[in-house]
Amino acid sequence: MERIFEVGWIQRSGAQLIWVILAVLVLQILLSIRNRMSKGSYTDEEIEQADPLFLAYVFNKGKMRLRDTLASLFALTRSGILSLRVIPTKGRYQDDQYAPNVTLEFQKTKQIGQIMPDEDELIQWFIGEHGFGAQKFRLDTLAGPSSQESKSAENLYYYREREKLDSKRLRQWVAQIRESRGWEGIVRTPLLLRLLVGLLYPVLFILVAALGQMDGLGIIDILGLSLALLLWLLSWRRVYVRWVFQLAVFSLFMTTVLMEGVEFAFRSEVLTAIIIMLFVRLFLPGREIAPMAREWSRSLHRWRRKYKKGIPTERLGEAVESLERVLQTALVLRIGSRCSRKTDWTHLQNQFEPEIRQMLQKEQKKSSRAAVSKNISATPLLLLVLSLRGEYRPLFAAEYPYERLNYKVGIFEHGTREGKAKYHKTSGASSSGTYTSSYDNDSSYSSGSDSGGSDSGGGGD
Numbered sequence: 001m002e003r004i005f006e007v008g009w010i011q012r013s014g015a016q017l018i019w020v021i022l023a024v025l026v027l028q029i030l031l032s033i034r035n036r037m038s039k040g041s042y043t044d045e046e047i048e049q050a051d052p053l054f055l056a057y058v059f060n061k062g063k064m065r066l067r068d069t070l071a072s073l074f075a076l077t078r079s080g081i082l083s084l085r086v087i088p089t090k091g092r093y094q095d096d097q098y099a100p101n102v103t104l105e106f107q108k109t110k111q112i113g114q115i116m117p118d119e120d121e122l123i124q125w126f127i128g129e130h131g132f133g134a135q136k137f138r139l140d141t142l143a144g145p146s147s148q149e150s151k152s153a154e155n156l157y158y159y160r161e162r163e164k165l166d167s168k169r170l171r172q173w174v175a176q177i178r179e180s181r182g183w184e185g186i187v188r189t190p191l192l193l194r195l196l197v198g199l200l201y202p203v204l205f206i207l208v209a210a211l212g213q214m215d216g217l218g219i220i221d222i223l224g225l226s227l228a229l230l231l232w233l234l235s236w237r238r239v240y241v242r243w244v245f246q247l248a249v250f251s252l253f254m255t256t257v258l259m260e261g262v263e264f265a266f267r268s269e270v271l272t273a274i275i276i277m278l279f280v281r282l283f284l285p286g287r288e289i290a291p292m293a294r295e296w297s298r299s300l301h302r303w304r305r306k307y308k309k310g311i312p313t314e315r316l317g318e319a320v321e322s323l324e325r326v327l328q329t330a331l332v333l334r335i336g337s338r339c340s341r342k343t344d345w346t347h348l349q350n351q352f353e354p355e356i357r358q359m360l361q362k363e364q365k366k367s368s369r370a371a372v373s374k375n376i377s378a379t380p381l382l383l384l385v386l387s388l389r390g391e392y393r394p395l396f397a398a399e400y401p402y403e404r405l406n407y408k409v410g411i412f413e414h415g416t417r418e419g420k421a422k423y424h425k426t427s428g429a430s431s432s433g434t435y436t437s438s439y440d441n442d443s444s445y446s447s448g449s450d451s452g453g454s455d456s457g458g459g460g461d
Contacts, residue, residue: 028283040299047303048325050296051075052332057177058296059304059333061287062187063240064174066142066166070398071332072122073106081115081123082106086380086397089140096146102384102397108135118176125169139398142166186293189239193284197239200277201232201248207270208256224255240286249278304333310342317347320356324379327395331381337393340385348386359386 047055056071057064076082086102093099108127115123130141144163149155178184205228212221231248238244253274256267289297306312307330311323330339348360381395388394 025283038298039302040297041295042299044303044306045322047300048322048329052078052328053177054183054296055300055329056332057181057183058186058289058293059300061289062178062183063287064170064177066170067399068332069122069126069170069173070139072119073126074328074332076115076119076123077106079115081109081119083109084380086384087138089397092146092149093140093143096148098147099143100397103138103140104380104398105136105138107137117180118173121173121176125173129169185290187287188290190285190288193239193281193286196277196281196284197232197236197245201235201245201252204252204270204273204277205229205232208252208259211256211267211270212259220258221255224251224258228252228255242281242286245281246278249274249281253278300333303329304335307339308335308342310339310344313344313347316343316345320379320382324382327381327385331395331398336395336399340389340394341392345386345389356382356386359383 042050052071052074053068056068060068073082073084077084083106085105085107087105088094089099089101089103094101106126108123126137127135131137145155145159149159205225208228209217209225212218212225217225228248228251231244231251235241235245235248253271256271256274259267307326311326315326316323327336327340330336345360348356381398384397385394393399
């Protein structure tokens with residue numbers, strides 16, 4: 001074995017590996033430049049009026065997380081099946097320095113229209129398992145433990161079990177989307193990845209087996225090749241998952257290294273090819289958008305780059321319902337707080353709605369209460385942003401519940417220049433102008449008093 005890792009071979013393989021990595025990096029840079037230059041054919045208004053769930057599916061390339069259920073909730077709200085308002089969070093989060101004091105509440109309306117099977121699955125999941133009262137559901141029931149609860153191992157175990165249950169329901173929901181929406185063809189495996197897994201790996205496997213035949217395959221060689229074959233079959237079934245294929249390649253590498261009686265000159269090139277394959281898979285994406293939805297993908301990425309800088313001034317004169325759709329789209333594309341923070345809301349002074357003008361005339365951060373709407377009940381996100389304008393993450397109430405780690409490490413993930421994030425704390429009032437503590441059933445917390453889970457993944461801006 002000591003002959004395998006000779007200095008000369010390490011230098012040769014290292015040089016070849018560097019050239020391969022450089023070539024992959026250059027290719028990625030060129031593709032990135034091309035994607036930025038490709039603006040897509042759909043207008044901003046068409047993107048905002050499209051199905052939010054479709055936008056989330058294309059943006060995430062079919063890999064949906066728990067926080068992406070918000071897109072379906074927005075779609076149900078637009079169709080009138082659900083209503084949306086801002087309410088105070090549960091009591092255990094009121095004193096949590098990482099948590100907002102408000103959250104979003106969805107309620108099923110009496111007049112239910114036709115819905116998709118995946119939408120019915122989501123309603124049964126959220127309202128059936130996490131709901132309360134008159135078929136209501138609030139986002140903070142999906143949240144993780146508060147800082148105080150995190151000190152108890154029993155509470156953490158309870159939340160982990162809840163998270164497992166919600167992860168199972170999430171997989172069922174995503175499967176229902178693919179079955180009922182007919183979106184299977186939107187996302188596909190890239191050609192280079194299919195060639196790497198389906199062609200190059202079998203070729204290397206045959207070469208390694210041929211090397212062993214030169215001096216006869218031993219028990220270890222047979223076991224190594226069998227393991228490599230099983231892992232390859234598994235990686236072909238789960239081609240999107242990177243680590244499965246990496247294990248298959250590593251097994252092939254160790255089998256080649258442990259072979260005895262084979263001259264090093266015959267396997268040096270094979271080992272180099274295996275190492276290069278390991279690194280190439282690290283850079284290759286697992287999914288890509290098919291041509292049928294590529295214009296949508298380019299358009300929504302263009303929209304995202306544009307609205308990262310805030311809502312354009314010329315659009316602030318539009319109807320409040322239009323601005324509400326902008327904020328919903330920004331949340332779906334994960335730039336909600338950044339979009340609202342970068343927007344110069346003072347240009348809304350010309351807004352026809354008197355309630356909007358009154359909110360803008362108030363001094364920023366003067367009120368410690370959440371947005372209260374007497375007349376404009378259809379734009380709770382806009383009212384929330386206006387009442388919290390100037391804060392670090394105005395739409396934290398919509399983003400927060402899906403980010404479980406924010407309860408414990410949010411201050412490090414979203415720190416400001418001063419090294420500490422500014423999380424707005426409000427005493428809380430609902431968008432209907434009333435505050436009711438009857439929704440808060442956790443004044444004295446006991447394990448199992450609330451249902452819900454959270455997503456360990458996800459991201460903010």
